[in-house]
Amino acid sequence: MRDIKNKLTSSKNTKNTQSRRGKSFGYQVLGFGAGGGIPPEFLTATGGTVTTFCTNFKAHTFTGPGTFEVTCAGNEQGSNSVEYFVLAGAGSGGNDGGGGGGAGGLRTNFGVPAVASLEVTATTFPISIGAGGATVTSANAQNAGNPTTALGLTATAGGGGGSDGAKNGMPGGSGGGANKVGGGGSIGSGNTPPVSPAQGFNGGTATATPSNGSGGGGGATENGENAGGIAGRGGTGITSNIAGPGAAIARAGGGGAGGISGKQNVGAPCGTGGDGKSGISEGGDNGQANKGDGGGGGGPTSGPGGSGGSGVVIIRYQFQ
Numbered sequence: 001m002r003d004i005k006n007k008l009t010s011s012k013n014t015k016n017t018q019s020r021r022g023k024s025f026g027y028q029v030l031g032f033g034a035g036g037g038i039p040p041e042f043l044t045a046t047g048g049t050v051t052t053f054c055t056n057f058k059a060h061t062f063t064g065p066g067t068f069e070v071t072c073a074g075n076e077q078g079s080n081s082v083e084y085f086v087l088a089g090a091g092s093g094g095n096d097g098g099g100g101g102g103a104g105g106l107r108t109n110f111g112v113p114a115v116a117s118l119e120v121t122a123t124t125f126p127i128s129i130g131a132g133g134a135t136v137t138s139a140n141a142q143n144a145g146n147p148t149t150a151l152g153l154t155a156t157a158g159g160g161g162g163s164d165g166a167k168n169g170m171p172g173g174s175g176g177g178a179n180k181v182g183g184g185g186s187i188g189s190g191n192t193p194p195v196s197p198a199q200g201f202n203g204g205t206a207t208a209t210p211s212n213g214s215g216g217g218g219g220a221t222e223n224g225e226n227a228g229g230i231a232g233r234g235g236t237g238i239t240s241n242i243a244g245p246g247a248a249i250a251r252a253g254g255g256g257a258g259g260i261s262g263k264q265n266v267g268a269p270c271g272t273g274g275d276g277k278s279g280i281s282e283g284g285d286n287g288q289a290n291k292g293d294g295g296g297g298g299g300p301t302s303g304p305g306g307s308g309g310s311g312v313v314i315i316r317y318q319f320q
Contacts, residue, residue: 040078043120043317045070047127053244056320061243062313063290068125068150079318081117082151083110085242089130089145090158090308091176091188091217093255093276093284093297094169096139098179098305099161099206100217100224100234100255100276101287101294102188104130104145105173105199107155110242110316114197118151125151132287132308133160133295139302140165144172145292148311155199158308159188161217161255161297162206169215174200177215177224177232177257177297180207190218204232204257216276217254217294224254231257231276234294242314251312255294258284258303 047068048060060068074080088104109115127150133143142160149155159172167185169176175188184206191198204215204224216224219235226232234254241248256276276284276296284296287309295306 038075038077041072041075042078042319043070043074043080043082044072044319051243051247056318057316058319059243059314059316062127062129064129066127068127068315070120070122073120073122081119082315082317083117083242084108084151084153085110085240085314086148086150086153086155087252087292087311088148088155088157088173089132089311090287090292090294091145091160091170091172092133092136092143092308093217093258093295093305094142094161094163094176094179094214095136095298095305096164096302097181097214097258097300098136098163098284098297099169099177099203099214100232100257100297101133101161101305101308102158102169102172102174102176102190102203102217103200103219103235103237103252103254103294104148104158104292104308104311105156106220106238106252106292107153107195107199108240110240112197127313129313130157130311132310135307136160136163136298136305139163142166142170142176144170145308148313150313151315155311156193158200158217158292158294159203161203161257161295161305162214163305169203172200174218174220174235174254174294175203177203177217178206180214180227187215188218201235203254213259214257214297216257219254220252227257231259231297237293242316249291251291251293253293255284255287255296255306258297258299
């Protein structure tokens with residue numbers, strides 16, 4: 001908020017004093033009297049679940065479809081811009097020792113110096129929340145998540161992890177991990193289509209020997225881990241307190257890959273994705289709702305891949 005101060009200084013010179021009085025009178029006629037200037041106006045809006053924090057700030061959280069309606073756009077002297085966290089639905093893990101699902105793509109300007117606050121006008125913004133990819137039970141199936149849209153921005157769905165019969169990880173906001181079967185598939189590329197800053201990272205590679213494991217799904221801040229004797233863990237997600245200092249939540253971790261019999265690998269350590277299960281016919285863990293976590297890859301004997309977590313939208317601004 002701008003600090004507007006009266007910078008006039010006192011003087012014993014009568015001529016200068018008369019001149020200043022003349023100017024002061026003119027300002028009063030125009031509505032800019034002592035302590036004046038353009039009065040501050042603050043952004044006001046409705047929609048979603050609203051929380052108030054730090055006295056002067058509000059956050060609107062959308063876990064399902066809705067509208068963010070700006071009823072007053074505010075001004076520069078008060079507030080006229082928002083910070084946002086737009087997270088897509090994540091991909092599912094692959095089946096049968098499958099690759100980990102990629103986290104949903106993340107578009108945010110909160111705590112990102114390279115991205116400016118977004119000025120808004122008094123209008124209604126539709127919000128859509130992407131669902132996560134469904135559980136994979138077929139050897140030839142892969143399931144990406146679904147995109148999330150808000151404030152004119154689109155966060156791309158996370159890519160599904162590679163399965164027994166469709167071994168390549170799928171591209172997306174974050175890419176799915178490759179499956180180990182038949183010498184290993186290729187990774188799913190993250191940040192696809194590309195935006196800056198990147199909305200996610202690549203899935204991990206599988207090892208050439210079928211018994212050694214698949215790659216982890218990409219996360220919001222790093223690639224999924226490459227397999228190497230055991231399955232790769234999911235890429236690390238992000239912990240954000242955009243909804244207030246007491247509301248920090250870890251989100252957008254990649255799913256861990258399905259391991260070999262007797263070995264199990266964890267999902268992302270931050271923004272936990274579904275853990276990649278191992279053992280006979282064990283299924284991968286599911287990504288959590290509204291956290292955009294990738295689903296875990298299924299176990300090595302037809303284990304189903306876990307479903308991806310759905311997305312979320314959080315919008316923050318100063319209201320007084």
